[in-house]
Amino acid sequence: MIKITNNAQKHFIDLLSKQKKGTQIRVFVNNPGEKNAECGVSYCLQNEVDTMDIKLDFKQFYVYVDFNSCDFLKDSEIDIVEDELSSQLTMKAPYARKKTFNNNLIDKINNFLDTEINPNLLSHGGRVFLVNLTKEGYVFLKFTGGCNGCSMINLTLKEGIEKKLLSCFPELKGVKDITNHIYGKHSYL
Numbered sequence: 001m002i003k004i005t006n007n008a009q010k011h012f013i014d015l016l017s018k019q020k021k022g023t024q025i026r027v028f029v030n031n032p033g034e035k036n037a038e039c040g041v042s043y044c045l046q047n048e049v050d051t052m053d054i055k056l057d058f059k060q061f062y063v064y065v066d067f068n069s070c071d072f073l074k075d076s077e078i079d080i081v082e083d084e085l086s087s088q089l090t091m092k093a094p095y096a097r098k099k100t101f102n103n104n105l106i107d108k109i110n111n112f113l114d115t116e117i118n119p120n121l122l123s124h125g126g127r128v129f130l131v132n133l134t135k136e137g138y139v140f141l142k143f144t145g146g147c148n149g150c151s152m153i154n155l156t157l158k159e160g161i162e163k164k165l166l167s168c169f170p171e172l173k174g175v176k177d178i179t180n181h182i183y184g185k186h187s188y189l
Contacts, residue, residue: 149183
C-alpha cells in the first residue's frame with residue numbers, strides 16, 4: 001500500500017526516538033477523492049489508534065493508516081529529498097484525488113449502517129463498520145463491542161443486515177463478516 005524508503009524510515013526512527021514512548025506514525029488523506037485532497041503524516045499516540053486503522057509493520061515502528069484513506073493511498077511513496085542545505089519529507093499519492101467507482105456507494109452504505117443498523121446494535125452494546133466494498137459488489141463488515149462474540153451474530157448478519165443491504169442496494173452481491181469473534185465479558189448474551 002505505502003512504500004517508505006530506507007531514508008524515510010531512518011528519518012521516522014530518529015523523530016520517534018525524541019517522542020513519548022509508544023508514539024508511532026499515522027498516514028491519512030483529508031478529503032480523499034476530491035480535488036482538494038491532501039495527504040498527511042503525523043505522530044500517533046497509542047490512545048489515538050482507531051479499531052478500523054490499518055497497521056503497517058516496519059522494522060522499528062508502526063504506521064497506522066486511516067481506514068477511509070486506504071484506497072486513496074494505493075501505490076503511494078514516502079521519501080526524504082535532500083540537498084546541501086536541508087532535507088524534506090515528501091509523499092506521492094497518485095490516487096489521493098481520484099474518485100473510485102464506489103465512493104458514492106461507500107458513503108451510502110456507511111450512512112445506511114449508521115442510521116438503520118447501528119442504532120439497534122448499540123442497544124446491545126455493539127456496532128458494525130464497513131471495512132471494504134469490492135468491485136464485484138461484496139461488502140466486508142467488522143463487528144465491535146457486544147456484537148463481537150455474540151452467539152446470534154450469524155443470524156443478525158444473514159437475516160438482518162445482509163437482507164436489508166441487498167434490498168436497498170441491488171448492485172451488491174453479498175455481505176461477509178471479517179470480525180475475529182472472541183467471546184468475552186463484552187459479548188451480548
